[in-house]
Amino acid sequence: MDALVIGGGPAGVSAAITLRQAGREVLLLERSRFPRYHIGESLIPGAVQLLGELGLDAAVAAAGFVEKPGARFYDAADGMDVALTFRDAPSGTSFPMAWQVERDRFDALLLEGAAAQGVEVLCPAQVTAVRPGPDHVEVEAEVDGAPRTWRVPAVVDASGHKSLVARTFGLRTHIPKLKTHAFFGYAKGLSRAPGVDGGNVVIGFAPGGWLWGIPLNDDVTSVGVVLTEEAKAQEDLRDPRALLVKFAQAYLPYPEDIDAQLFGEVRAYGAINYCATRYALDRVVLAGDAAAFLDPVFSTGVYLSLQGGRDAGRAVAEGLARGDLSQAAFLGYERQLRLLHHVSLELIQMFYQGRFGNLLRAMDGRPHLIQEVVGLLAGDLLSERGMVSRALMKRANPDVPLTQA
Ligand SMILES: Cc1cc2nc3c(=O)[nH]c(=O)nc-3n(C[C@H](O)[C@H](O)[C@H](O)COP(=O)(O)OP(=O)(O)OC[C@H]3O[C@@H](n4cnc5c(N)ncnc54)[C@H](O)[C@@H]3O)c2cc1C
Numbered sequence: 001m002d003a004l005v006i007g008g009g010p011a012g013v014s015a016a017i018t019l020r021q022a023g024r025e026v027l028l029l030e031r032s033r034f035p036r037y038h039i040g041e042s043l044i045p046g047a048v049q050l051l052g053e054l055g056l057d058a059a060v061a062a063a064g065f066v067e068k069p070g071a072r073f074y075d076a077a078d079g080m081d082v083a084l085t086f087r088d089a090p091s092g093t094s095f096p097m098a099w100q101v102e103r104d105r106f107d108a109l110l111l112e113g114a115a116a117q118g119v120e121v122l123c124p125a126q127v128t129a130v131r132p133g134p135d136h137v138e139v140e141a142e143v144d145g146a147p148r149t150w151r152v153p154a155v156v157d158a159s160g161h162k163s164l165v166a167r168t169f170g171l172r173t174h175i176p177k178l179k180t181h182a183f184f185g186y187a188k189g190l191s192r193a194p195g196v197d198g199g200n201v202v203i204g205f206a207p208g209g210w211l212w213g214i215p216l217n218d219d220v221t222s223v224g225v226v227l228t229e230e231a232k233a234q235e236d237l238r239d240p241r242a243l244l245v246k247f248a249q250a251y252l253p254y255p256e257d258i259d260a261q262l263f264g265e266v267r268a269y270g271a272i273n274y275c276a277t278r279y280a281l282d283r284v285v286l287a288g289d290a291a292a293f294l295d296p297v298f299s300t301g302v303y304l305s306l307q308g309g310r311d312a313g314r315a316v317a318e319g320l321a322r323g324d325l326s327q328a329a330f331l332g333y334e335r336q337l338r339l340l341h342h343v344s345l346e347l348i349q350m351f352y353q354g355r356f357g358n359l360l361r362a363m364d365g366r367p368h369l370i371q372e373v374v375g376l377l378a379g380d381l382l383s384e385r386g387m388v389s390r391a392l393m394k395r396a397n398p399d400v401p402l403t404q405a
Contacts, residue, residue, distance in 0.1 A: 001025050003316050004139050004152040005119075006127045006165075008034065010047075010302050011288025011309035012158030013110040016119040017054045018313025019156075024320065026119045027150070029141050031126035034111055035104035039184065039267070040301050041222050042068065042201045042214045045086050045095035046379020047303040050310060056113045063109060065099040066215050067199045071299075071377055073360055074253045075205040081253065082360050083200060086378050090371050090385060094378035100199060100214050100222075130155060130165055130284065137283045153283065154316045154325050158309060160289040166276035175402050177349060178273045180209070180295055181232045183240045183247075184224030186216075187261035190254045201299060204251040205357055207231065210297055211252050223248050223258070226272075226296065228352065241266040272296075275402040279337050280315075280330035287312035292341055292402065295348045303379045304344070308337055335398040342396030343381045345405055350392075359388065 005016045008030030019026045051057040070085035087096045115121045122143060129140040136151040157165040166172035192198030192215055202213035208231020214222040225247040227235070235243055244266050248258045275292035279285065288305030315333035319325040350356045363369050372386035383389050397405075 001027055001150065001152050002320055003027075003154045003156065004029065004137070004150055005156045005158055006130070006139075007158035007160055007288075007290065008111045008114070008121065008123060009038070009107055009158060009160050009288065009305065010110060011160075011290065011305035011312075012156070013056075013114045014050065014054055014306045014309025015156040015158055015287055015313040015316075016114050017056075017117050018310045019317055020118050022313070022317035024317055027152070028114065028119050028121045029125040029127055029139075030111065030121065030123040033124050035108040038103035038107060039269075040103055040296070041216065042100055042212070042299040043098040044299050044303050044377065044379045045089070045098050047306055048095045048098050050303070050306040053310065054113070054306070055117060056110055059109050059113055060099065060101075060106065063105065064217065065101045065106070066217060067196060068098045068100050068201060069096075069196050070200050070374070072200045072202045073205070073357075074202060074251075075357060076251050076253075077205065080205075080357070080361060082363070083197065084370065084374050084377060086374060088370055088374045089378045089380070090375050093375055093380050093383070100201065100216055102216055127159070127164060130157070130168060132281055132283045153320060155284045156309070156312050156316060157284060157286045157290045158288050158305075158312075161274075161293060163274070163276065163286075163290050165281070165284055165286055166290065169281065171276040171278055172274055173277060173403055174271070175273050175275055175294070175345070175405070177405060178295060178345065179229040179271055180226050180273060181229070182224055182226045182269045182272055182296070183244045183266060184222065185241065185244055185262050185266035186264055187221050187223050187258060188219050188263060189261050190221040190223075190256055190258075202252060203297070204253070206247055206251040208234070209247075210351070211247055212296070213252050213254065223252070223262070237268070240268040275341065277401045277403060278327070279334040280327050282327050283325045285312040285315055285330055285333060291337060294341065294344050297348055297351050298344070298377060300344060300379065300381075304340060307340070311336060338401070339396055339398040340381060341402055342398065342405055343392045345402060346392045346395050347376065347381070
């Protein structure tokens with residue numbers, strides 16, 4: 001066994017397949033029995049491209065998920081209603097579409113794809129301890145109620161927001177510039193634009209936050225509101241359903257009575273943003289949400305997890321080949337991921353400070369600006385192709401953790 005991956009979400013699958021592609025023997029441990037519920041349903045074209053590199057695109061394309069041609073931004077305050085399509089991305093940089101996915105089905109497909117490519121998958125298997133040593137990492141897990149231990153050369157921690165390694169080693173911390181809270185549920189029968197545009201994600205602006213409407217299969221729409229700490233403090237939090245209905249009715253462009261259309265549980269996730277101060281230790285690399293999660297406003301979570309997983313897999317494969325799996329050997333991986341996170345954080349702050357909305361309002365008749373913004377929405381975050389990207393990159397310092405951004 002060359003490497004052990006903790007977690008079978010997008011980051012873990014991506015890391016494990018990348019290691020297999022480098023000819024390595026990989027064991028992946030996932031604590032939940034799949035399929036399991038997960039939030040994070042709107043993909044971007046950058047994720048589709050990575051699915052292709054991982055040999056997973058055909059299975060996802062055949063699964064019948066709703067096609068996502070782009071994003072619609074709506075501001076009830078002044079009636080701004082702008083739809084952007086991925087077809088307008090700078091040519092050759094991006095896929096012209098993505099998908100809106102039910103994550104239980106999507107994640108199960110990815111994990112099956114990893115197993116089909118030779119990754120050994122143990123599920124359910126909950127990792128309970130990770131102990132890096134000078135020449136191996138000891139990993140303890142509970143499998144079918146019984147403890148098991150492995151000694152492996154390297155570990156990728158892709159345990160998602162549980163951030164197993166970051167929590168164990170005291171690396172996990174809040175991001176001072178970003179504290180947001182999410183409330184979300186599912187509605188049936190909300191109206192959609194005719195044709196392929198009905199697959200757009202809808203982003204609604206609200207005072208102190210924003211909302212999403214994600215069209216899924218079976219006439220179901222995922223509906224959520226994300227509020228800043230200050231905005232949340234103004235709200236009565238005893239009834240998350242009432243809070244979601246109030247915001248969705250006021251700030252999403254659906255004519256229907258949301259209260260009547262919502263079904264099932266409304267979930268509340270508090271303080272969703274965090275990061276680890278380091279993204280690697282000796283013989284251990286953190287990928288996806290296990291390293292950091294910023295904010296869902298630009299639907300980049302799955303994309304960053306697939307990319308982080310792929311880059312972590314590559315870094316471990318190179319380390320194995322060179323015989324150097326020290327923390328210092330993973331510095332290149334860490335800097336690249338930090339750069340992506342810093343740029344993402346800048347973009348997210350543009351949104352919360354109202355500057356992204358202003359940019360949308362200023363785009364009319366400026367095709368270059370439209371192209372650039374669409375490129376960013378598609379996941380082309382480090383391009384430096386245009387004015388906005390260059391400004392984002394200028395403020396990003398890959399040598400400092402997000403806590404010092
Ligand atoms: C409110 C909200 C809305 C979001 N919306 C979007 C969106 O629209 N689009 C988007 O792209 N992203 C979105 N995201 C982000 C997205 O959900 C995540 O970024 C993405 O799922 C991270 O993938 P991952 O593989 O890193 O982690 P996960 O998908 O969480 O996978 C981690 C896996 O590790 C397993 N695990 C955990 N601990 C252990 C252990 N000890 N042993 C073994 N296994 C373990 C878990 O069971 C899980 O299956 C949203 C997030 C939030 C909070």
